[in-house]
Amino acid sequence: MKRPPPPLIWGALIAAIGLLALVSLAAGKVWVPFSAWAAPGADPRWAIIFELRLPRTVLAVVVGGALGLCGAALQGYTRNPLADPSALGVSSMASLGAVLTLYFGLTASTPWLLPAGAMVGAAIGVAVLLALSNTASSIATFILAGMVLNTMAGAGVALALSLAPNPWAVNEIVNWLLGSLTDRSVEEVRLALPFVAVGCGVLLTLGRDLDALTLGETGARSVGVRMDRVRLLLGLGVGLAAGTCVAVTGVIGFVGLITPHLMRPLVGARPGALLIPSALAGAVVVLAGDVAVRLIPSAGEVKLSVAMAAIGGPFFLALLVSMRRRMA
């Protein structure tokens, strides 16, 4: 099978990110033409670009990249094409952490508590996951542990919603649960970037191990892969990267699930070779989605997570149908 060389794939994806980033800076309720960019300071529209759209664009790239990478790493580890950060329960635990800060109304006085809560939630999720999957170290255990976390976190969020002290809290929680990139500032970028960078760096070291896991856990161990180390790094990387993403943008689904699928045929299905293209493609997908929600004519802005599900869901179903056909 003829495959494009990796640098070509990376180059094409980076070019797409660059192009979409320019559109993302220009697009929105107020369309900022490129002519306005030439006069920094003089044109009041500069504030829109710099204060609102630049952080938003950067966050879209960072979050999309992190989610794409997390999805690829988790699918490689679990050998399950349906795994992503939410399958592990990390996203929902992060969600629960953030929702609790909203529930107690702490965010009005100290806004940074929400992201902190999300990160703590993600950290707890990862810790529980590692503790559960340590003793009986099979992949089934790992996935089941994630499922348990998901269910418990979901129940926690539901409880917070049903016991919410007032309708505003409910409103706030629901609004946050529907992930979006609207009105994010440089603060969020500053908060997210270091954690995401470390998390992604950790995940990128796992390429060879994930390749070897193609042989199954026993096969991987027989070629010298240390599974305890892989699990630890995977948990750390996903916890940091995905946890931080949830903290700043809420849960944006489908990215981690779908981008590895888009890239897999291009790299010959090797999980290690999939990591970087998946990250880049994740950035493209989120960036494109975020531009799209701004261009859809509607009273309020469509939430990014909703738009992603609307675009991603049917696409994913079509993918499943074609996969089934190929297997049959």
Place this chain on the structure above:
Amino acid sequence: MSGLKAAGLRLGLNGRAILGGVDVSFARGEVSAVIGPNGAGKSTLLACLAGLRRPDDGTVDLDDADIRRLSPRARARRMGFLPQTPEIAWSVDVETLVGLGRTPFVGALGLGAADREAVARALAATDMTGMSQRVVTTLSGGERARALIARALAGEPDWLLADEPMTGLDPGHQLDAADLFRKMAADGRGVVVTLHDLSLAARVADKIVVLAGGRVLADGRPAEALTPQVLAEAYGIEARVVAGAGGPVVEIVGRRG
């Protein structure tokens, strides 16, 4: 003396003894077959020998080094292992699959020239060179089994431990695999395989270990190990070893008693 030695291996699972004190040793330059009925502990023994399962008690020495003291990577460089139910999770091509056998040798940069040569040799040895670009999901059962043997060979290990590598191969390719193991042994490597086909075991192996109920029932040259008494005790069958045109054949007469 170099060799693969297990001493006093014990392993229990849920109160049942899978291995009840196994002492065996295998020599380089020989093909050894571990046979025994279902549930005899063959796979567990092989996994312990490969350092992939930790016995409750006992030691495994790989060429005079305690296998627990070797790093996983160092161990993997010396020893290839083929699990009984090998998994191939993704639709990679054969060459990529076989290349995974080089994992203990490669760094961050991926396969180098020496690795590619080793992969090419492994493909040639298993008659898979022409199929190197085929995606594994399109292979037949036998081709897949050969690709997996090639994967285990790609590391060019001193020792090859294979758990039922012949299952799913047609008689022709079984003989090819047997020749491959014999050739490895002739090169001074050690090969340990578990088998269900007694005649094949008698034909391919220099040494046969008969395992039953987690204990060694017989251990020696095929003629010594494959006696009617041992086969009766291990499998509960009446069988005799007769001389065939291509080597000894185990003729199974029937269930005993």
